[in-house]
Amino acid sequence: MNQPHRVLPLALVLLLVAGLAGSVLKPYPIYLISLWAVYTISAIGLNLTLGFAGQISLAQASFVGFGAYATALLLPHGVPFGFTLVIGAAISFILGVLLGFPALRVQGHYLAFVTLALATIAFLVFRNESWLTHGTAGIDKIARPIPFTSDVAYMWLCLAALAVVTLGVWWLLRSPWGRAFLALRENPVRAASLGVDVRTYTLLAFAIGAGLGGVSGALFAPLGQYIEPSEFALPLSFSLLLMVVVGGSGSFLGPFLGAMVSVALPEVLRSFQDYYLLIYGVIVILLLVFSPDGIVGIIARGVARLRPTDAPVEPKP
Amino acid sequence: MMSLFVQVLISGLAIGAIYALIATGFSLLSQGSQTVNFAQGDFVVVPAFVMLAANSYGLPIWASFIVALVVAALVLGVLFKRLMVDPILPHGAMQLSIATMALSIVLQNGMLNAGGAQAFPFPGINGGLHFGNIFIDWQSVSILLAAVVAVTALNLFMGRTRIGRAIQASAQGPQVARLLGINVARMVLITFVLNAALVTLAALLVSPIYLVKFDNGIGIGLAAFSAAIIGGFNQVRGAVVGGLLLGVVQNFAATFGPTQYRDAVPMLLLIIFILFRPQGLLGRAEERRV
Numbered sequence: 119m120n121q122p123h124r125v126l127p128l129a130l131v132l133l134l135v136a137g138l139a140g141s142v143l144k145p146y147p148i149y150l151i152s153l154w155a156v157y158t159i160s161a162i163g164l165n166l167t168l169g170f171a172g173q174i175s176l177a178q179a180s181f182v183g184f185g186a187y188a189t190a191l192l193l194p195h196g197v198p199f200g201f202t203l204v205i206g207a208a209i210s211f212i213l214g215v216l217l218g219f220p221a222l223r224v225q226g227h228y229l230a231f232v233t234l235a236l237a238t239i240a241f242l243v244f245r246n247e248s249w250l251t252h253g254t255a256g257i258d259k260i261a262r263p264i265p266f267t268s269d270v271a272y273m274w275l276c277l278a279a280l281a282v283v284t285l286g287v288w289w290l291l292r293s294p295w296g297r298a299f300l301a302l303r304e305n306p307v308r309a310a311s312l313g314v315d316v317r318t319y320t321l322l323a324f325a326i327g328a329g330l331g332g333v334s335g336a337l338f339a340p341l342g343q344y345i346e347p348s349e350f351a352l353p354l355s356f357s358l359l360l361m362v363v364v365g366g367s368g369s370f371l372g373p374f375l376g377a378m379v380s381v382a383l384p385e386v387l388r389s390f391q392d393y394y395l396l397i398y399g400v401i402v403i404l405l406l407v408f409s410p411d412g413i414v415g416i417i418a419r420g421v422a423r424l425r426p427t428d429a430p431v432e433p434k435p
Numbered sequence: 436m437m438s439l440f441v442q443v444l445i446s447g448l449a450i451g452a453i454y455a456l457i458a459t460g461f462s463l464l465s466q467g468s469q470t471v472n473f474a475q476g477d478f479v480v481v482p483a484f485v486m487l488a489a490n491s492y493g494l495p496i497w498a499s500f501i502v503a504l505v506v507a508a509l510v511l512g513v514l515f516k517r518l519m520v521d522p523i524l525p526h527g528a529m530q531l532s533i534a535t536m537a538l539s540i541v542l543q544n545g546m547l548n549a550g551g552a553q554a555f556p557f558p559g560i561n562g563g564l565h566f567g568n569i570f571i572d573w574q575s576v577s578i579l580l581a582a583v584v585a586v587t588a589l590n591l592f593m594g595r596t597r598i599g600r601a602i603q604a605s606a607q608g609p610q611v612a613r614l615l616g617i618n619v620a621r622m623v624l625i626t627f628v629l630n631a632a633l634v635t636l637a638a639l640l641v642s643p644i645y646l647v648k649f650d651n652g653i654g655i656g657l658a659a660f661s662a663a664i665i666g667g668f669n670q671v672r673g674a675v676v677g678g679l680l681l682g683v684v685q686n687f688a689a690t691f692g693p694t695q696y697r698d699a700v701p702m703l704l705l706i707i708f709i710l711f712r713p714q715g716l717l718g719r720a721e722e723r724r725v
Contacts, residue, residue, distance in 0.1 A: 168529070172529060173529075174529060174532055174533065217706075220709055220710045220713070221709055221713075223713065227471050227532065228664075228709055228713060230471070230532065231660055231661075231664055231705060231709065232705070232706060232709050234657070234660065234702075235661075235702035235703070235705045235706045236702075236706075238657060238698060238699065238702045239699050239702050239703070239706075242695070242696055242698060242699050245695075246695045246696065352653070356536055356539075356540065359533060359536065360533070360536075360537060363530075363533050392548055393544070393548065395540055395541075395544045396540075396541055396544040396545055396548065398540070399537045399538065399540040399541035399544070400537075400541055402533075402534070402537040403519065403534050403537050403538060403541070406523050406526070406530055406531075406533065406534045406537070407519070407522045407523055407534075410523070410526035410527070410530050
């Protein structure tokens with residue numbers, strides 16, 4: 119479950135099934151599938167930070183926000199969607215480098231606190247600088263790029279973007295860089311002793327993760343065609359972190375499954391609306407107690423149990 | 436102008452003293468058991484609701500405080516450690532941090548469902564003293580007094596008693612402490628109960644000012660994290676200095692600066708410190724080691 123090359127086809131088939139299912143469904147499920155694709159991109163990015171570099175980022179929502187605002191603000195000026203997406207990703211990547219560089223100088227939870235600070239300040243800027251962001255009124259009538267204006271077509275665009283990101287991260291993890299990421303995940307001390315520059319690779323993992331947050335934001339803005347500041351506040355950061363953990367942090371498929379739970383659970387628990395977040399929080403805590411490697415860990419253990427072997431198979435954490 | 440300056444300084448010190456108590460508990464937990472508690476702010480709101488509930492059943496506020504102390508020691512101290520920290524910490528400190536974020540969501544939504552979304556008033560101390568045109572309110576004075584007594588008592592306990600020294604030894608080197616015959620597990624448990632007592636006292640002091648609302652923990656938590664880092668993450672004493680400094684700076688910024696960026700002040704201070712002095716004011720540098 120942890121080897122990217124084995125599960126890549128699985129991830130791509132999942133995307134295709136989601137798309138085909140979406141094409142025959144009603145508008146609301148189509149929206150949910152598109153949202154799943156957008157969240158998954160963001161969670162894949164955060165998984166690089168959390169799962170591979172072992173650092174907590176609480177600013178992923180802000181990076182999504184930079185991507186969303188860059189797209190919503192630049193599109194009306196005639197900048198093509200592809201460019202706004204790249205600009206949003208670049209802003210997030212650069213901010214990631216600028217903040218990660220000092221925070222990763224020292225051991226401990228400093229990146230968590232620096233990103234917590236960024237998330238708070240970014241939200242206040244989104245809310246207060248109305249001359250730029252329209253403040254709490256939000257930005258509406260965000261145009262979708264032609265020819266992806268219909269709900270189904272835009273869903274396919276989101277799924278295609280997720281497929282590109284999936285292939286990109288798969289390639290990244292296979293490259294020498296990615297080998298270093300994997301070494302970092304398995305054992306940072308051993309990685310360092312083998313000559314991996316832990317600090318640089320941790321910083322890279324965080325910055326690339328931030329950039330993917332920007333990509334996801336660029337897709338998010340035209341999806342609902344309306345954005346406002348509170349969508350990019352701390353709760354989304356928490357929610358994205360929990361997606362990675364629920365799916366299985368450090369595993370290739372984890373973000374896909376975690377985002378699916380996060381999008382589907384509110385629908386399943388619709389009759390318990392007031393208690394939804396409470397139940398979700400309890401589920402996450404129970405999962406961390408009993409299966410710290412998330413749903414992927416549960417599946418891996420199930421598969422290992424079904425498969426006859428001489429020696430007991432222990433899934434890697 | 437002078438009178439306004441003194442008033443802003445005193446109320447800033449008062450709110451800073453409360454931050455100091457919360458940040459001290461936060462540092463104690465992270466020192467004593469690698470628990471970086473992202474729910475620390477919500478830990479302050481829970482005993483506030485307990486006190487309100489006890490008070491509404493007719494108990495006087497001092498008796499409600501004792502009830503809250505007992506509930507906090509059991510739930511936020513013993514149960515938190517037994518049910519969450521003990522099983523999750525072996526998986527990693529990062530997993531535990533994320534679990535405390537989930538706990539924060541659980542606590543906030545639990546309080547929202549149980550108490551409602553409104554801000555509840557909390558009994559405080561009215562009146563004050565006039566020195567010429569300088570007004571000093573009893574509320575701030577009593578907060579400062581209570582915080583000074585609590586911090587002094589905590590320092591004496593940690594430095595002068597057998598248990599206190601055993602707690603310090605367990606935090607600095609659990610293996611050596613165990614060899615010396617210290618029951619490390621019990622010392623860690625006492626640390627959790629101490630944190631519960633600190634947040635309950637903070638709840639008593641802060642609630643008349645901020646009122647009691649289910650999501651107050653967000654702002655309180657942000658201030659406590661900043662205070663702990665500004666003072667020096669690996670120094671419990673640092674939390675006191677960091678808390679007072681933050682309270683004063685935040686209060687001056689709120690009085691003389693743009694109000695819509697009030698919440699950004701602790702965060703800006705935090706970023707500045709991590710950029711230029713990550714070990715904090717009193718802390719020692721902890722370089723990345725392998």
